[in-house]
Amino acid sequence: xxxxxxxxREPPKxxxxxxxxxxxxxxxxxxxxxxxxxxxVFVAVTAAVQPRFLDLANIKFVLINATVFALLAVGETMxxxxxxxxxxxxxxxxxxxxxxxxxxxxxxxxxxxLVFLVGLGIGLAxxxxxGLMVSLGRVPSLVVxxxxxxxxxxxxxxxxxxxxxxxxxxxxxxxxxxxxxxxxVPDVAIAVAVVVAVGAYYLRSFRSGRxxxxxxxxxxxxxxxxxxxxxRVFTAFTVSGALAGVAGVLWAAxxxxxxxxxxxxxxxxxxxxxxxxxxxxxxxxxxxxxxxxGALLLGTITSALYVLGISPFWDQSIAxxxxxxxxxxxxxxxxxxxxxxxxxxxxxxx
Amino acid sequence: MEPxxxxxxxxxxxxxxxxxxxxxPGPGGGANGAAVLSLQHAAKAFGSVxxxxxxxxxxxxxxxxxxxxxxxAGKSTLVKILAGVYQVDTGTLLMxxxxxxxxxxxxxxxxxxxxxxxxxxxxPDLSVAENIFxxxxxxxxxxxxxxxxxxxxxxxxxxxLGVALDPGRVCRGxxxxxxxxxxxxxxxxxxxxxxxxxxxxxxxxxxxxxxxxEVVATLRAGGAAVLFISHRLEEVFEICQRVTVMRDGRHVxxxxxxxxxxxxxVRAMVGRDMPVRTDAERRAPGGxxxxxEHLTREGVFTDISFDVRAGEIVALAGLVGSGxxxxxxxxxxxxxxxxxxxxxxxxxxRRASPTDAMAAGIGFVPEDRRQQGLVMxxxxxxxMALASLRRLGRHGLISSGAERKFATDxxxxxxxxxxxxxxxxxxxxxxxxxxxxxxxxxxxxPTLLIVDEPTRGIDIGTKAEVHRLxxxxxxxxxxxxxxxxxxxxxxxxGDRILVMREGRLxxxxxxxxxxxxxxxxxATGQREGQAR
Numbered sequence: 001x002x003x004x005x006x007x008x009r010e011p012p013k014x015x016x017x018x019x020x021x022x023x024x025x026x027x028x029x030x031x032x033x034x035x036x037x038x039x040x041v042f043v044a045v046t047a048a049v050q051p052r053f054l055d056l057a058n059i060k061f062v063l064i065n066a067t068v069f070a071l072l073a074v075g076e077t078m079x080x081x082x083x084x085x086x087x088x089x090x091x092x093x094x095x096x097x098x099x100x101x102x103x104x105x106x107x108x109x110x111x112x113x114l115v116f117l118v119g120l121g122i123g124l125a126x127x128x129x130x131g132l133m134v135s136l137g138r139v140p141s142l143v144v145x146x147x148x149x150x151x152x153x154x155x156x157x158x159x160x161x162x163x164x165x166x167x168x169x170x171x172x173x174x175x176x177x178x179x180x181x182x183x184x185v186p187d188v189a190i191a192v193a194v195v196v197a198v199g200a201y202y203l204r205s206f207r208s209g210r211x212x213x214x215x216x217x218x219x220x221x222x223x224x225x226x227x228x229x230x231x232r233v234f235t236a237f238t239v240s241g242a243l244a245g246v247a248g249v250l251w252a253a254x255x256x257x258x259x260x261x262x263x264x265x266x267x268x269x270x271x272x273x274x275x276x277x278x279x280x281x282x283x284x285x286x287x288x289x290x291x292x293x294g295a296l297l298l299g300t301i302t303s304a305l306y307v308l309g310i311s312p313f314w315d316q317s318i319a320x321x322x323x324x325x326x327x328x329x330x331x332x333x334x335x336x337x338x339x340x341x342x343x344x345x346x347x348x349x350x
Numbered sequence: 351m352e353p354x355x356x357x358x359x360x361x362x363x364x365x366x367x368x369x370x371x372x373x374x375p376g377p378g379g380g381a382n383g384a385a386v387l388s389l390q391h392a393a394k395a396f397g398s399v400x401x402x403x404x405x406x407x408x409x410x411x412x413x414x415x416x417x418x419x420x421x422x423a424g425k426s427t428l429v430k431i432l433a434g435v436y437q438v439d440t441g442t443l444l445m446x447x448x449x450x451x452x453x454x455x456x457x458x459x460x461x462x463x464x465x466x467x468x469x470x471x472x473x474p475d476l477s478v479a480e481n482i483f484x485x486x487x488x489x490x491x492x493x494x495x496x497x498x499x500x501x502x503x504x505x506x507x508x509x510x511l512g513v514a515l516d517p518g519r520v521c522r523g524x525x526x527x528x529x530x531x532x533x534x535x536x537x538x539x540x541x542x543x544x545x546x547x548x549x550x551x552x553x554x555x556x557x558x559x560x561x562x563x564e565v566v567a568t569l570r571a572g573g574a575a576v577l578f579i580s581h582r583l584e585e586v587f588e589i590c591q592r593v594t595v596m597r598d599g600r601h602v603x604x605x606x607x608x609x610x611x612x613x614x615x616v617r618a619m620v621g622r623d624m625p626v627r628t629d630a631e632r633r634a635p636g637g638x639x640x641x642x643e644h645l646t647r648e649g650v651f652t653d654i655s656f657d658v659r660a661g662e663i664v665a666l667a668g669l670v671g672s673g674x675x676x677x678x679x680x681x682x683x684x685x686x687x688x689x690x691x692x693x694x695x696x697x698x699x700r701r702a703s704p705t706d707a708m709a710a711g712i713g714f715v716p717e718d719r720r721q722q723g724l725v726m727x728x729x730x731x732x733x734m735a736l737a738s739l740r741r742l743g744r745h746g747l748i749s750s751g752a753e754r755k756f757a758t759d760x761x762x763x764x765x766x767x768x769x770x771x772x773x774x775x776x777x778x779x780x781x782x783x784x785x786x787x788x789x790x791x792x793x794x795x796p797t798l799l800i801v802d803e804p805t806r807g808i809d810i811g812t813k814a815e816v817h818r819l820x821x822x823x824x825x826x827x828x829x830x831x832x833x834x835x836x837x838x839x840x841x842x843x844g845d846r847i848l849v850m851r852e853g854r855l856x857x858x859x860x861x862x863x864x865x866x867x868x869x870x871x872x873a874t875g876q877r878e879g880q881a882r
Contacts, residue, residue, distance in 0.1 A: 205497075214473045224471060
């Protein structure tokens, strides 16, 4: 220990700080631009082999296919960022899809916005149940939502039984929702893009949004910082549920035949999309835009395999490989980033 | 959102640089003489353990006040009381002469008390600026966070502290020193008037410590009171004006540092006598059992060489964090080491292999018995048999009869008090749990026993029994390496005492040479006694 002190340091200079911020920002943007790059390469390769892939009709098809997943990914991002997970969304999609579609045969001429509202309400109720158990009951979300995955699916099966809603019982205006376009872009894709943008903006620019990151980054620290952890986590689950409810109605309009298996397994696809999209599975970082891009990438792969005539059985393996790739990439980036930041830190302190 | 610039106007003369012996901005800082914070006769017990019996401390505006005491003197409890984490059982707290209560960390924060822990708890994924302003981010229209203003305000805080830190970068990868700076920035932004630093320098390099001291001087000049806890006395003399010493949960003295010496402080911290193991109990040690040669683990401990002989108890003393437990873990193979060698009875041990260590006859009683020493939900009997399963089994099946006999045998010899052998071990008292861990290893008849803090959290009666037991084992020819933070225990039980400081062996004392003062001096790096 030295007894003499180093001379007083000059006030911080702007130079190195600005450049370092650029460095960090650049590396962080890589997460999203990385997926975008993979997406572009994938589309290019597929199109080179099978030019039909870039047909307007096919692009439209891909976009519409991805909407349900992208919508779910926004809600899941909010949950995962807070170091939680929502496994129940697939079941919520199924329940909402059947109940909302069934409204058309029960109440003839029911307005479509009202049906969407009912779907949203169903999802909201499921989300509230999840949120209450996680925040008040202090049960790990993995356990809670694994339970509600089965419970909600069970309720769905009880209600639906062997029935199914078929396209004939649905009004044409409802069935046309995925087909409607503005300047060639599907309405649905625009609507979902708006939801993604709103979600991303909320997470980035509002205190309560940032607090979700804080909770995921250091739960104990969040409590010490006076953040109402329970309230925030509850909100995240509620939003995730509500979006899953809306996604269920969209699902019904898209697939048009709804039985008790609707949406089965979607939770894993969505979590894959979220992770591929750069959201850290243990919370604290990632964006809704990245997650939505992840959903779009997975959707694109499915349709590309179809267009290329490759067996759809490959679909899941490729999704799995992508997941591994994303996680390794994430790890590699964070190791590099950490090394760079450490270096700077030591220079700054020296 | 209030900009942080108007945090408390300077209360004393503006002292730009912290020169040793620079005049304190006079305690009281001017107009009214009431202390910023005054805790009087605070008591706090956890169950039957009295953590603090008489916690008393008084902080004046603009002073840096040292809080000293041995491990277990009650400093940490006092800090947690000030942080609002613990509530006092009895005692009064005055802020500016007015009675106050700190019911929660948030309440302490609101009262203007900020605590900077040795290893701060930040949000690693968020930016430095967000860490400072979390929950209080500056807003613009529509209740949206104004990131630009937030970063500017954070930069202004750092400018006031005279440090260069990029507010826009994420906290992950920041050195501990920089993390502390972030916490201090947060304290400034909250207009904290009392800043508690709990061993802030323990993990810092010399240059980082120098920078921290500049920051402390800046804080003082701004009228804040700094409570500084450190084991390094020379640091205390360098930056503090007054000192409070605690011992065994009680206030011993509060005084101006001027005119005091390091010896005075050490004496105040220790100040008690304990009986030592009688010479009759100590025998001439036998052959070398454990040989440690130039053991190094980068950043944790460096060039550690010593040996332990049969029938000898070697005590490893030093401050918490000096690397004692880490050396023990490396010897037993729990952690890897980078260089050096470990030999048992002149046979080299494989690196990072507890299996090899056990085969060579090492037993290891870890520091944290609940987490590492016992399986709390399993029965007394199962826990005791855990390390000897191979001997108690036949054809890979464990005979519960043999297990029972084994457990009965050892619990009698160790005088363990329990209801039934099949009760979960979690029902036993701390002392009896520790005996179960000891029994678990003694059942293997080790040639070397490593015990890490063998009597932590154990009542005095059982403590003496554990000491007796260790003496007995040594008498039977077992080599014992004991890590302990309790100096009386080190002196009473150890035949030879090694002192570690900052990852290195700082001193070695034979039985009879060692005194508490000398050990503390060696452990804290005071140049006195036989250090180095």
